[in-house]
Amino acid sequence: MSKARGILSQSILFSGLPETDINALLSIAIEKPVSTGELIFSEGDSGDGFYVTIEGLIKVYKLSTEGKEQILHMFGPGEPFGEVPVFSGEAFPASAEGIKKSRILFFPRRAFRDLIAQNPSVAMNMLAVLSRRLRNFTVQVENLSLKEVPARLAGYFLLQSEEQNSEDTITLNISKGHLASFLGTIPETLSRMLRKMNEQGLIEVESRKIRILDRQGLEELAEFGKMET
Amino acid sequence: MSKARGILSQSILFSGLPETDINALLSIAIEKPVSTGELIFSEGDSGDGFYVTIEGLIKVYKLSTEGKEQILHMFGPGEPFGEVPVFSGEAFPASAEGIKKSRILFFPRRAFRDLIAQNPSVAMNMLAVLSRRLRNFTVQVENLSLKEVPARLAGYFLLQSEEQNSEDTITLNISKGHLASFLGTIPETLSRMLRKMNEQGLIEVESRKIRILDRQGLEELAEFGKMET
DNA sequence: AACAGATTTTGACATAAATCAAGGAATCAA
DNA sequence: TTGATTCCTTGATTTATGTCAAAATCTGTT
Known part of the structure; x- marks a missing residue:
């Protein structure tokens, strides 16, 4: 769908990529509608790929044994989420669900890793995304603790x-x-x-x-x- | 010094690199002794490069206005720290100081970015390092909040x-x-x-x-x- | 061995925020 | 509009953890 193309080509991760690469990306991506409250993945699931929000808002969160929820991040249009397992090789450390009616794109791990290995600028973008996320966590820990x-x-x-x-x-x-x-x-x-x-x-x-x-x-x-x- | 070579070639970040690359790294790195309690960088400093611990233990932490400290991470031999500004382009989000007598290696940003652009496997390693760090933060936030x-x-x-x-x-x-x-x-x-x-x-x-x-x-x-x- | 300094422990107390329970408001569908 | 569901607010109470102050213990140094 053309909305997805627009979002992707503007996104932090893929901005600057030539149109052919964006097309290649779109051809491997799977679009998925998400309704409010719908679960996308659960903590402990194996991560076979990652997501980019096209429309709406997604929360990534943890639950305590007593059911209290802590939201770690919220992701709007153009923002990638669920990438950690793609690079760390382990399971999702948290769960994700729609906060509003949304549409997301799923990228299978394999294809994405290939793209990165080929394309140093995408790798750099991904490093920047993860770094910014680390910075946010830093603030979150500071907030909670101090x-x-x-x-x-x-x-x-x-x-x-x-x-x-x-x-x-x-x-x-x-x-x-x-x-x-x-x-x-x-x-x-x-x-x-x-x-x-x-x-x-x-x-x-x-x-x-x-x-x-x-x-x-x-x-x-x-x-x-x-x-x- | 030869200790540094051994640590680097075993480190998560640089393992698998051919000896020539390790040599190149060592030639651009600056070794620095750190004594217990010695400040390495402060929150807000501009990050012109990142570090790898060779020996000892380094803490990365935040301080509240009243002086309470929250340690975010501790880094032992072979572990890199302070990389966030290298990729996000902003200042250090936290401070670092020696917890014991240590030795660290400093890598200037520029040279390291060049290495990564050339060397997809180093980029992948760095992505894995940052992903694992994100996972740790996830646990830390969960601990503090839940x-x-x-x-x-x-x-x-x-x-x-x-x-x-x-x-x-x-x-x-x-x-x-x-x-x-x-x-x-x-x-x-x-x-x-x-x-x-x-x-x-x-x-x-x-x-x-x-x-x-x-x-x-x-x-x-x-x-x-x-x-x- | 003995001192100085740091680190750790203890006690009495203060307080931010959670829990429990209930009542109000807003939103949505029919 | 009505009812039903979810969301938000309020009050009374409890609780985990922080604060302050002091004593005790450990550490390394001369």
Whole structure:
């Protein structure tokens, strides 16, 4: 489908590739629709290939024995996921499922490894993708270990404000439940923190719209993580 | 120095390279002694290259504003570290310092990127290294977010017991303070947990020697994380 | 052997966040 | 519109772990 071609040729992984290579890629790829809540792979499954999101949003997550979920990443259009087993040779370290109605492309390991061996620039792109992912993990570990929930939440808002380049209003593209899971907490706690930040005049919440009232306050909170009472 | 050659030619990254390439690598590498507690790079520094540990042990870590430390990784002989900026083009996301008297090799970015572009097998090795590192981070995030300190500690012991392949006794190669920092807690808490595990007959502690008394108990603890009072 | 410094342990206490339980709101389908 | 399901909020309580302070132990050095 032509949408897939557009996404691929713009993607971090394959941008810069000549059209013939993109065609070759598309010819080995398998497109798959994913509905909300549909499981794509489970932790421990053997990874016979990796995926690129064409449309929608995919979460990669872990579950505790008691059922608490921690989202590790979310992947939108153009972003690859599930590549770790392709290179490490082991099973998927986490599970993946659709957060919204999505379409994804599956690339079999073998064909992709061949492409990389042939094509140093794709290898470089892949190295860059994995490096950026490592950097993100670094931040996530820092957040979980060294910061408290309000600081993580403030940091998330500031990041979103950059990504959506909007100074004063951001729109959550995920549910608050998912946000809680991404921040490493539970919905109850998130709800309380949102109320507290509201009471302190930092933000205003209206369903999925967050109005930033005190950016500097948020920045301090993100860095030092202390909220007066 | 000849030690470096041996380590490099056995390392995950460069194993399989012909001797001429190893020689080329050694000719561009800069060897550096590192003493205990010596800083190698700081978060935010621009990364002009990466390192391989030849001897000793290096920690890569983050600090909170209040000074709490979280160790992200520790790297022993043959293990590369600090590669993220080489491929992502940004600054170091964390800091590195010697945990013991060490020797490291520094590889300038440029020369290394050239080597990779020439040498698909090195690129593949590097992809494998980064993939494995991502897998580790996955576990670390899971531990911090979904498990409690006793479960992380039990998991650590079981892992060490595998790595040191010794069923019943393991020897910590780092101080308890560092272990606490690696597990995302503080020395006081670690100390208490060790005592508790001792009281429950799971382990016996004698300075840096840990005797495993109840392996199955440890496995349950690592998975479910519940200790009866 | 003895000191200085670092490391580890212990106790009393504070607190962030999880749990449990229930009630409200929003969303979707029929 | 109605009901049904999911999502979100709120309050009361518990709990794991952090903080602070001090003592005890270990380590290497002179």
